[in-house]
Amino acid sequence: MTAGGWVGRAVPVKEDARLVAGRGRFLDDLAPGRLLHAAMLRSPHAHARIVSIDVSAAAALPGVAAVLTGAEAAARSRPIRPLIPTAVPVNDWCLAVDRARYAGEPVVAVAAVDRATAEDAVDLIRVEWEPLPAAVDAEAGARGEAPLLYPDLGTNVLWHDTLTYGDVDGGFARADGVLEERFEFSRYASTPLETFGCIAAWDAGTGGYTFWTNDQRPGLTLAILAESLGVPQARLQLTCPDIGGGFGNKRRPAYLLICALLARRAGRPVKFVEDRRESLAALMQAAGGVMDLALAYRADGTLLALAVRDVTDEGKNLISPAQHNLIKLGNIANGYRIPAVRYAAWSVLTNTCPSGANRGIGKPFMCFAIERAMALLARRLGMDPVELRLRNYVAGSDMPYATPTGATYDSGDYPATLRAALERFDYAGRRGEQARARAAGRLLGIGIATSVEPAGTNLASYEIITGRRAASGSAEAAMVRVEPDGRVRAALGDPPSGQGYETVVAQIVADELGLSPDEVDVARGFDSATTPWLYLSGNYSNKFSVTDTGAVLGAARRVRDKLLRIAAHRLEADAADLELRDGAVAVRGVPSRALTLRELARTAYADVLGLPPGEEPGLEARHAHQNPLARPMDASRRVPSQLVFANAAHCCLVEVDPATGGVKILAYVVVHDCGRELNPLIVEGMVHGSTAHGIGAALLEAFRYDASGQLLTSTFMDYLKPTALDVPDIDVGRLEHPSPFTPLGAKGVGEGGAIPGPAAVANAVEDALARWGVTVRALPITPEQVWRWMAAAR
Amino acid sequence: MATRLTVNGEPVEREIDPRRSLSDFLREDLGLTGTHVGCEHGVCGACTVLVDGESARACLLLAVQCEGAAVTTIEGLTPAEGLSPLQEAFRACHGLQCGFCTPGMIVLAHELLALNPAPTTDEIREALAANLCMCTGYVMIVRAVARAAAAARA
Numbered sequence: 003m004t005a006g007g008w009v010g011r012a013v014p015v016k017e018d019a020r021l022v023a024g025r026g027r028f029l030d031d032l033a034p035g036r037l038l039h040a041a042m043l044r045s046p047h048a049h050a051r052i053v054s055i056d057v058s059a060a061a062a063l064p065g066v067a068a069v070l071t072g073a074e075a076a077a078r079s080r081p082i083r084p085l086i087p088t089a090v091p092v093n094d095w096c097l098a099v100d101r102a103r104y105a106g107e108p109v110v111a112v113a114a115v116d117r118a119t120a121e122d123a124v125d126l127i128r129v130e131w132e133p134l135p136a137a138v139d140a141e142a143g144a145r146g147e148a149p150l151l152y153p154d155l156g157t158n159v160l161w162h163d164t165l166t167y168g169d170v171d172g173g174f175a176r177a178d179g180v181l182e183e184r185f186e187f188s189r190y191a192s193t194p195l196e197t198f199g200c201i202a203a204w205d206a207g208t209g210g211y212t213f214w215t216n217d218q219r220p221g222l223t224l225a226i227l228a229e230s231l232g233v234p235q236a237r238l239q240l241t242c243p244d245i246g247g248g249f250g251n252k253r254r255p256a257y258l259l260i261c262a263l264l265a266r267r268a269g270r271p272v273k274f275v276e277d278r279r280e281s282l283a284a285l286m287q288a289a290g291g292v293m294d295l296a297l298a299y300r301a302d303g304t305l306l307a308l309a310v311r312d313v314t315d316e317g318k319n320l321i322s323p324a325q326h327n328l329i330k331l332g333n334i335a336n337g338y339r340i341p342a343v344r345y346a347a348w349s350v351l352t353n354t355c356p357s358g359a360n361r362g363i364g365k366p367f368m369c370f371a372i373e374r375a376m377a378l379l380a381r382r383l384g385m386d387p388v389e390l391r392l393r394n395y396v397a398g399s400d401m402p403y404a405t406p407t408g409a410t411y412d413s414g415d416y417p418a419t420l421r422a423a424l425e426r427f428d429y430a431g432r433r434g435e436q437a438r439a440r441a442a443g444r445l446l447g448i449g450i451a452t453s454v455e456p457a458g459t460n461l462a463s464y465e466i467i468t469g470r471r472a473a474s475g476s477a478e479a480a481m482v483r484v485e486p487d488g489r490v491r492a493a494l495g496d497p498p499s500g501q502g503y504e505t506v507v508a509q510i511v512a513d514e515l516g517l518s519p520d521e522v523d524v525a526r527g528f529d530s531a532t533t534p535w536l537y538l539s540g541n542y543s544n545k546f547s548v549t550d551t552g553a554v555l556g557a558a559r560r561v562r563d564k565l566l567r568i569a570a571h572r573l574e575a576d577a578a579d580l581e582l583r584d585g586a587v588a589v590r591g592v593p594s595r596a597l598t599l600r601e602l603a604r605t606a607y608a609d610v611l612g613l614p615p616g617e618e619p620g621l622e623a624r625h626a627h628q629n630p631l632a633r634p635m636d637a638s639r640r641v642p643s644q645l646v647f648a649n650a651a652h653c654c655l656v657e658v659d660p661a662t663g664g665v666k667i668l669a670y671v672v673v674h675d676c677g678r679e680l681n682p683l684i685v686e687g688m689v690h691g692s693t694a695h696g697i698g699a700a701l702l703e704a705f706r707y708d709a710s711g712q713l714l715t716s717t718f719m720d721y722l723k724p725t726a727l728d729v730p731d732i733d734v735g736r737l738e739h740p741s742p743f744t745p746l747g748a749k750g751v752g753e754g755g756a757i758p759g760p761a762a763v764a765n766a767v768e769d770a771l772a773r774w775g776v777t778v779r780a781l782p783i784t785p786e787q788v789w790r791w792m793a794a795a796r
Numbered sequence: 797m798a799t800r801l802t803v804n805g806e807p808v809e810r811e812i813d814p815r816r817s818l819s820d821f822l823r824e825d826l827g828l829t830g831t832h833v834g835c836e837h838g839v840c841g842a843c844t845v846l847v848d849g850e851s852a853r854a855c856l857l858l859a860v861q862c863e864g865a866a867v868t869t870i871e872g873l874t875p876a877e878g879l880s881p882l883q884e885a886f887r888a889c890h891g892l893q894c895g896f897c898t899p900g901m902i903v904l905a906h907e908l909l910a911l912n913p914a915p916t917t918d919e920i921r922e923a924l925a926a927n928l929c930m931c932t933g934y935v936m937i938v939r940a941v942a943r944a945a946a947a948a949r950a
Contacts, residue, residue, distance in 0.1 A: 021895025024830020
């Protein structure tokens with residue numbers, strides 16, 4: 003039965019049925035015939051010259067099929083081209099050549115009959131190293147006082163610039179006061195439970211390659227593979243199966259290249275799947291950094307100007323540097339009406355794991371700094387932090403609001419979001435509870451943080467750095483097809499990693515074609531040979547609502563229009579008099595004059611003489627949608643780096659144990675507004691999960707390096723993830739202000755709580771420790787840190 | 797090493813390399829890919845299976861250690877047709893996102909409900925804290941287990 007109106011309903015998630023039975027198909031579940039398994043020799047040093055490599059014993063080990071050194075990789079492939087060209091060209095191959103630049107960097111790869119044999123072979127490889135001093139301090143690198151990763155470059159700074167929007171100097175001159183503070187953000191990662199993996203197979207007949215991988219951004223990866231392997235894209239096929247979590251982390255084209263080169267050498271398919279240590283030490287970490295923030299304000303709390311100095315520790319990230327800097331322009335003023343903003347950025351290489359995309363990229367740090375500053379300013383002014391925020395929000399009546407940096411806040415009512423959260427949290431009641439607990443000697447704290455949540459990255463923003471436009475905008479492609487038997491199938495260029503796209507795409511298509519979501523099959527994952535895709539395609543930047551919905555809707559509407567044209571011809575009716583419902587096209591009000599999708603498909607595919615004159619056979623349509631808010635950079639270097647803005651307010655109550663320094667979250671309320679919720683069940687889950695990431699960053703997670711660049715937290719026993727005992731029962735409320743600029747009024751919800759979560763928890767812990775005058779400047783707030791604060795105060 | 801064990805009720809007799817982990821044996825030798833491998837150092841619990849009815853980390857056991865044991869995986873907890881009540885509860889509550897931790901979580905929850913048919917929310921959280929989920933923040937997983945327990949009592 004069809005009721006229509008599927009979009010917006012909490013439809014059960016289609017993919018869950020297979021996943022609860024262990025019937026998902028993940029990368030490591032795939033095993034083409036004659037498969038070999040790869041293992042890597044990785045640099046034990048953060049920075050070292052490779053003097054010599056002897057692989058003879060490894061190559062001779064029974065079961066070993068191929069060995070690949072960096073020098074051989076460099077001879078057989080081209081370097082991976084950086085997204086931002088460096089001042090002097092420097093080469094980055096899939097394996098280290100001559101020099102290793104972080105502990106864990108792949109140096110030699112081995113393919114063998116099984117992983118254990120490949121690891122045995124790795125143990126037989128002899129490398130002579132000449133250790134070099136390691137650069138581990140990004141600020142020293144910014145000052146030019148660190149060892150150089152690429153001596154030819156002459157610097158570790160990949161990008162430095164100062165961007166000024168509005169009258170910043172005037173704002174500071176008019177101010178009654180300036181709050182200046184320094185904040186640090188640790189490296190952490192969302193660590194999808196499935197690690198990164200890939201399989202490459204070489205076709206000796208065509209010279210092409212087939213890849214299977216859990217890569218989140220296949221469009222960009224295919225471009226890199228074609229260029230590095232020197233093979234036309236038409237001879238590459240890339241398939242994504244079910245992806246076991248992504249959060250931005252699931253990308254490493256180098257591993258696909260390594261497997262391709264091994265596969266070509268061995269003449270057999272090669273699989274590589276990271277083990278957890280490899281994933282933690284060498285895949286991708288959110289960039290850490292240091293931010294100096296100055297906030298100019300009037301005595302009544304009105305904000306006048308903001309100046310930010312932001313040094314980003316990129317690690318050895320030559321490929322996609324500065325993204326943690328650039329993306330902060332999307333939420334630098336958060337939800338506040340700050341008319342003037344200055345942003346000074348440094349993107350600095352260090353001898354640590356490459357930084358990369360991680361749920362929110364840079365925005366959690368930006369939000370942390372702003373929301374910490376708001377808490378500190380409220381304290382300084384003797385104001386309630388709620389009152390300070392309400393004084394400064396962009397109002398609902400201001401929408402759409404042009405931000406100083408060139409973005410558009412499309413819709414929403416930020417004060418209403420906060421008020422709804424306070425009511426749900428019982429803010430007044432909780433303050434009373436806190437006062438009573440404090441009187442009894444308990445350390446309770448209340449934290450508030452609010453956020454805008456940008457979605458959809460406009461790649462034209464890189465013009466700020468390069469001065470020229472390469473990739474730009476934000477777009478996605480989709481396909482909808484009525485099969486010859488009348489059943490509907492859809493595919494999307496964005497491979498999901500847990501967001502339930504098979505369900506939401508089915509909801510959208512069902513509404514357009516008069517079906518129920520159960521009657522729409524959505525292709526699992528991605529297949530470059532059958533899925534429509536763009537260079538911009540992929541599961542990133544929170545873009546589903548911004549672009550993907552439009553692609554699906556457009557393709558479905560084309561199919562719908564064609565169904566109506568064919569039916570009008572066959573029923574000898576006017577298309578305007580027809581309606582699509584219950585799997586058939588009928589003359590409105592005359593249900594007996596109807597043709598089922600199966601009958602129409604038969605005309606379209608088989609009985610094509612029954613088509614209207616000039617109508618193309620088949621019932622398949624493709625559509626790509628680009629979001630209309632994306633624009634090029636203007637003469638003032640303003641550019642909408644991100645496109646559509648959800649918003650949220652987080653309120654939490656924590657208790658600090660004075661004996662252990664441990665922090666327990668007693669209550670956590672989120673009220674969020676992601677526009678129209680396409681499937682509230684999925685949305686609620688995303689809010690919980692993203693908030694848990696924020697809590698992990700606030701209290702537990704940090705990649706810590708010692709002075710020599712050795713990672714000290716490389717297992718889940720020392721890199722701590724939140725468990726069911728750390729994450730509270732997050733209570734979620736919602737407002738819905740649809741976006742006028744997305745096809746269904748939806749906004750991003752994937753990054754969600756990861757952005758304000760760290761600030762909300764930090765603000766609460768600081769409030770709990772108010773009697774000691776503690777200021778939280780860095781995360782995570784470990785029991786040791788709390789104990790040190792208390793010890794220092796006593 | 798010649799090893800005999802029972803997997804999901806079926807007797808299995810194999811020559812197994814002594815260093816092969818139970819998880820690799822299940823996944824690669826028996827094709828039971830519902831058991832997932834997330835960390836290989838015993839923390840994440842994605843590989844949780846039942847060994848003689850008790851939950852165990854398949855990544856930390858050698859297959860040859862299971863000589864004579866009865867091993868149950870997610871495949872063994874899934875009916876031939878449809879889903880188990882616990883699996884239905886996970887589905888109804890959307891107690892998962894990417895689904896990679898899910899088989900381990902369901903095996904763990906199965907053990908919990910066998911030992912304690914009416915757990916409190918705190919008891920559910922304490923039991924589930926053995927395994928990691930990176931997607932859900934656990935809220936809907938807790939709901940799913942509570943729902944399954946309530947349904948079993950009804």
